Amino acid sequence: MKSSLRNNLAIALGLLVSAAAIAQGISSYQLCRSGMSALLDLRLEQVAVRMRNGLADSIPATPARGSQPSRDIVITIRKPGAEVPLRSTDPSLQLPQDAAAGLSSDDVNGERWRIYTLRDAGSLIQVAQRSSVREELEREAALTTLWPTLVLLPLVLGAVLLIVRVSFRKMNQLGNEVQEIDASRLRPLPSAGVPSELQPFVDSINRMIGRLAQSIEAERKFIADAAHELRTPLTALQLQADNLQPHIVPGNQERFNELRSGIGRSSALIAQLLRLARADAPLSGSTIEPTDVSEIVVQAVSDVLPIAAARGIDIGAEEMVQDRVAASAADVAIAVKNLVSNAIRYTPDGGTIDLRMRTEGTMLWVEVTDTGPGIAPELLPRVFDRFFRANLDIEGTGLGLSIVRSITQKYGGDAQIRNRNDGRSGIVAAVSFPLAEMFTGASGHGAGTTTGKLAQATGATRYLHGRDV
Ligand SMILES: Nc1ncnc2c1ncn2[C@@H]1O[C@H](COP(=O)(O)OP(=O)(O)OP(=O)(O)O)[C@@H](O)[C@H]1O
Ligand SMILES: [Mg+2]
Incomplete structure (x- = not known):
């Protein structure tokens, strides 16, 4: 111990x-x-x-x-x-x-x-x-003569315990705050009310946090700059390849196509790297407007409807809630779209994808459940690692879930991936964002729950699990 x-x-x-x-x-x-x-x-x-x-x-x-x-x-x-x-x-x-x-x-x-x-x-x-x-x-x-001592001893012992406890309260608070520090939450420790003995300790931790934040920011900027610099020549390459297309002799067509898909993969990687660099960027001080997540869910589904239709995938929303979250709409959209695009990518043709929204405590959760192959349990803890891919047969950069986690952590939310536990194969991927307080009080838990609203919003009744809404 x-x-x-x-x-x-x-x-x-x-x-x-x-x-x-x-x-x-x-x-x-x-x-x-x-x-x-x-x-x-x-x-x-x-x-x-x-x-x-x-x-x-x-x-x-x-x-x-x-x-x-x-x-x-x-x-x-x-x-x-x-x-x-x-x-x-x-x-x-x-x-x-x-x-x-x-x-x-x-x-x-x-x-x-x-x-x-x-x-x-x-x-x-x-x-x-x-x-x-x-x-x-x-x-x-x-x-x-022993009575006063016998009565006073437990009182003095109690007072000693209380004094020690109160004296160490600040230390425990600092310990908890230090424990919460990670790359996405690099806030300096508060100095107010810190006992003078602990001040040097707090100062050196704060200096270390400052240095850490600087180097993380430098690394993030480097990735962002590198990705940005690479994007222009790659776009030019893509353009040139498009122009060359009619001039490729039929015997070389296959190799030329490989070249083009290589350029496509590199472009996708660079786009994801840029998104990751943006997701890792600390929140700017400006106030965040409450975001209506149901609109984002509707949009994310309608974006993939053509692909889902082509592959016979039944995609739909089971439950929607109208509560808003305290996170930027662009970030929430990137997180939700990543989960939906994973579900589409890893679910075989003819599968089913369900989206669900629910509020739990101070959080709003969006869950995407698919009927794909799932992920081997021993690989699950690594799916949020950068460049990690559980299935090498299907193309991907391995950055999508890292982006999702960075975004949710930035707002104090969470991202989770687990295999289904209802006997079917597939993944339940979920993200949460804190509810925007001024709205939670008014609507309450699940107060705005609707079913089938997505269909009305998109007009895409065909893909809502075959229901006509
Ligand atoms: N719904 C899913 N079903 C099965 N496996 C999944 C699912 N979602 C993610 N995975 C696995 O987790 C890995 C990491 O996912 P992630 O989204 O981070 O990367 P990616 O999909 O490979 O690439 P990217 O999203 O950047 O294009 C994937 O390579 C895949 O093996
Ligand atoms: Mg992905």
Whole structure:
């Protein structure tokens, strides 16, 4: 597992706070116990002094044995050397007469006692308390000092976690934004609100993004310029080949045709390269007018109707929606036309091509489903790569889907290709563009769905799956 700075910091601070709380708890417990012990000792001494100063008479001369609660202190007053005490709160307890003056501890009747001994010429005063009672009192007092720590520790730990989390929020935000950076989205990271420690990091990423954007733009411009420069001589070649056509002797006709189709392929490649360079160009700052995608779908179908008719391909639109998207009409048209032209190119004669539009969340999707051979699953992830062709028998430049992806990414949309999952062979190729917000609210999901509208728009009822509309 990757180590996380945030988790490490939270754990380290948590351990530090816990260790400090434990140390504080232990020391306050011990301090309280020793303070309590000193207080209890002082009490024994004070009671002994009071007895000497005339309070001894308050003790009954003959108290009942065992009548005294075990937690109370025991007071014994005797003549030095006398076996029987003059007065005692517990006559059954024989405190040691030879105990050192002042405080001492001794075992009496099988129990440990703390004893204060006060001697003078005519009397021996001893005040004693069970050590077990003292310990209990000390423990009780000391435990009460732990409560604030016990209550505060979880609160402080929670606060530490919260502070670490909030401090790292900006870092996580930056991480997400860095993750979204790719060739089609090279925006500099925002510097506002960035902690000073992270500023150098953000600055160097932004410099790197700047350099990357420059080199991508230089590469794009080079491709665009090269394609543009090549277009003119190729058009001239094409023209010359057309002029030469009548003068080619029949024996050379086949080779001449190969030459012409070679020129045609090169022209197609250059046209696609130019489209790719345009698709890769970043969006200019100007506002984009909302685009009616249904019109584009109608146009894309009517463009291929003659070819579809010639090859007996049944092309039609199942569902249309009237929502508009926030993307330039020219770009949406290029994307949709690429999918339709692929479907026409790779679907065998007599096949079927369905176009569908649907809205999903904030996106409008256009789906083109065909009855072609489909694409081997292991090749699917590569179909958007530049110059990749899954089927080398059919002519193509391998750039169409790269153009589609560049366009959709530029607007925050998506392009997907998958094999059909309804048991039939074929491809479902789909593009999505973000809905233009001002229109989505009004029409809602699928509010403008119509079926067969395409037929009315194009007047091409024959090719709408044989339906008369
Ligand atoms: N509808 C489809 N059915 C089967 N294979 C397809 C379909 N669409 C695309 N492919 C495969 O994906 C490859 C890449 O498609 P892409 O559109 O990028 O290039 P292309 O069609 O070969 O050339 P271009 O579109 O630039 O003329 C194609 O060569 C083809 O093998
Ligand atoms: Mg194509």
